[in-house]
Amino acid sequence: MPLVLYNSLSRQKEPFQPLEPGHVRMYVCGVTVYDECHIGHARSAIAFDVLYRYLQYRGFRVTYVRNFTDVDDKILQRAQKENVPWNELARRYMEAFHRDMDALGIRRPTLEPCATQHIPEMIQAIQALMDRGLAYAVDGNVYFSVSRFSDYGKLSGRDRDQMLAGARVEVDPHKQDPLDFALWKRSREGEPSWESPWGPGRPGWHIECSAMSQKYLGTTFDIHGGGLDLIFPHHENEIAQAEGATGKPFARFWVHNGPLTREGVKMSKSLGNVLSIQEALGRYHPEELRLFMLLGHYRKPLDFTDRGMAEVRSALDRLYTTLKRMDQLIQACPPTDESSEMEGPRVGPGRGVLEKVRAFPERFQQAMDDDLNTAQALGYLFDLNRVLNQWLDHSTFSSAEENIALLRRARRCYRLCGEVLGTPAADPEAFYRQKEERLLASLGLTREEIQRLIDRRSSARRRKDWEEADRIREDLHRRGIQLQDTPEGTLWKVRTDLNGV
RNA sequence: GGCGGCAUAGCCAAGGGGUAAGGCAGCGGUCUGCAAAACCGCUAUUCCCCGGUUCGAAUCCGGGUGCCGCCUCCA
Numbered sequence: 001m002p003l004v005l006y007n008s009l010s011r012q013k014e015p016f017q018p019l020e021p022g023h024v025r026m027y028v029c030g031v032t033v034y035d036e037c038h039i040g041h042a043r044s045a046i047a048f049d050v051l052y053r054y055l056q057y058r059g060f061r062v063t064y065v066r067n068f069t070d071v072d073d074k075i076l077q078r079a080q081k082e083n084v085p086w087n088e089l090a091r092r093y094m095e096a097f098h099r100d101m102d103a104l105g106i107r108r109p110t111l112e113p114c115a116t117q118h119i120p121e122m123i124q125a126i127q128a129l130m131d132r133g134l135a136y137a138v139d140g141n142v143y144f145s146v147s148r149f150s151d152y153g154k155l156s157g158r159d160r161d162q163m164l165a166g167a168r169v170e171v172d173p174h175k176q177d178p179l180d181f182a183l184w185k186r187s188r189e190g191e192p193s194w195e196s197p198w199g200p201g202r203p204g205w206h207i208e209c210s211a212m213s214q215k216y217l218g219t220t221f222d223i224h225g226g227g228l229d230l231i232f233p234h235h236e237n238e239i240a241q242a243e244g245a246t247g248k249p250f251a252r253f254w255v256h257n258g259p260l261t262r263e264g265v266k267m268s269k270s271l272g273n274v275l276s277i278q279e280a281l282g283r284y285h286p287e288e289l290r291l292f293m294l295l296g297h298y299r300k301p302l303d304f305t306d307r308g309m310a311e312v313r314s315a316l317d318r319l320y321t322t323l324k325r326m327d328q329l330i331q332a333c334p335p336t337d338e339s340s341e342m343e344g345p346r347v348g349p350g351r352g353v354l355e356k357v358r359a360f361p362e363r364f365q366q367a368m369d370d371d372l373n374t375a376q377a378l379g380y381l382f383d384l385n386r387v388l389n390q391w392l393d394h395s396t397f398s399s400a401e402e403n404i405a406l407l408r409r410a411r412r413c414y415r416l417c418g419e420v421l422g423t424p425a426a427d428p429e430a431f432y433r434q435k436e437e438r439l440l441a442s443l444g445l446t447r448e449e450i451q452r453l454i455d456r457r458s459s460a461r462r463r464k465d466w467e468e469a470d471r472i473r474e475d476l477h478r479r480g481i482q483l484q485d486t487p488e489g490t491l492w493k494v495r496t497d498l499n500g501v
Numbered sequence: 502g503g504c505g506g507c508a509u510a511g512c513c514a515a516g517g518g519g520u521a522a523g524g525c526a527g528c529g530g531u532c533u534g535c536a537a538a539a540c541c542g543c544u545a546u547u548c549c550c551c552g553g554u555u556c557g558a559a560u561c562c563g564g565g566u567g568c569c570g571c572c573u574c575c576a
């Protein structure tokens with residue numbers, strides 16, 4: 001079964017095969033580095049990170065390019081406002097971007113080219129358009145002539161009349177046609193500029209993506225991605241530039257992720273409801289954010305809510321609680337002989353687990369093959385999680401070698417998700433420790449103090465002084481710690497119903 | 502106005518012609534000194550409404566209604 005992806009160009013799902021067998025070439029529009037990134041960027045980044053990881057899992061070599069727009073009106077404006085050099089501002093937010101992406105567990109693309117490093121390529125591309133009569137220069141500016149490119153509108157599904165009827169087309173006296181867009185902008189005083197056949201200036205926004213993607217991935221490449229809101233005009237213009245200049249198809253598959261709203265409304269600076277990735281990471285574990293994004297389909301609109309995040313927190317905790325339980329059992333047993341053919345119990349309650357474990361990789365792949373249905377893939381994991389707990393709870397469960405062997409095998413299903421989806425990816429001990437660190441710091445509690453209280457409570461319990469024991473438990477609960485009495489002693493963890501991490 | 506998308510339990514959400522995954526929340530039970538965790542059971546005869554096709558539709562078609570995105574910088 002092939003991987004099927006929804007192609008915005010054809011508006012339907014299509015079986016995906018790269019042009020060169022075994023090698024996928026993919027380009028995703030990155031960010032303009034003029035401000036902190038928000039959770040909308042995170043959604044997009046996570047969606048394409050999963051595509052990148054899954055293609056690799058499917059055995060493809062992937063050349064993944066994601067650009068940085070490091071020269072642009074917004075950067076210039078902001079730099080002026082802050083009175084810092086524009087390239088310094090760009091560098092600052094580039095670093096912030098990497099910091100955020102790394103924190104979210106997003107794998108670095110193969111290449112991350114910057115616009116300013118590719119001015120010659122862009123000039124060359126513009127020249128090609130001039131040569132073909134698809135562009136014209138006016139007063140140091142160069143524009144793309146939309147009316148001379150007959151395929152214009154094929155991605156966004158618009159035609160010329162509709163676009164004009166939209167009426168909100170910018171007025172620029174230099175343009176021959178209001179629909180034309182800038183390929184090269186003449187620099188004003190104090191702005192960065194590069195020499196060009198049309199005079200000193202800087203590139204228009206769209207040209208960098210078609211120039212850089214084609215430089216690194218070829219005239220025609222496999223996947224071009226980005227947010228849904230980039231379809232028009234950005235991606236439409238990229239197609240016009242690229243196909244206009246080469247006469248050949250540009251990207252074969254266009255993949256777009258859906259929009260993210262916050263508490264039902266679009267995030268916008270004027271509303272002041274933009275949640276930066278930094279702020280989000282202050283409140284939620286990176287894997288909570290990831291799981292939240294992946295519990296829905298990447299193309300569907302998604303509403304980021306506190307309530308939704310609280311639900312996901314509980315859900316992720318459920319997985320890690322089971323994982324911890326499994327790991328403890330596995331670690332308590334000597335490593336089994338890898339060559340043993342033993343795969344688990346064929347009778348009793350373990351049989352159901354064996355069946356689910358066996359079926360898991362195929363089911364997972366079948367879900368992911370269907371246009372990255374991460375929600376369904378995770379559904380299978382939660383389903384497995386339940387039968388696993390069921391088995392571990394069963395009175396007949398023992399640490400028999402064959403049981404541990406099955407547990408090891410089940411563990412690999414979680415690892416598969418961790419590898420491809422990025423969650424649950426952590427070692428359970430590390431996961432809880434990480435969550436603890438932050439809460440403990442914010443509450444001024446230390447591990448030692450918690451342990452001291454637990455010890456005090458344990459002796460109270462031995463005395464059957466339930467009042468004292470409950471008092472200590474309630475006190476810790478109020479301070480964010482949840483106790484759990486087990487036959488092996490009292491465990492504690494950070495309460496999952498808390499708002500902060 | 503144009504283009505596109507979405508409507509599935511209290512909430513989130515997958516599915517998509519053959520009789521409704523999964524998560525969260527709630528209630529009842531098992532376990533526990535009591536809790537917690539986990540497990541079991543219950544919670545959509547029904548998938549926005551109205552028509553049609555079909556042996557059969559939540560799934561297909563037509564028509565409504567509602568919400569959202571894009572058409573200006575935007576992931």
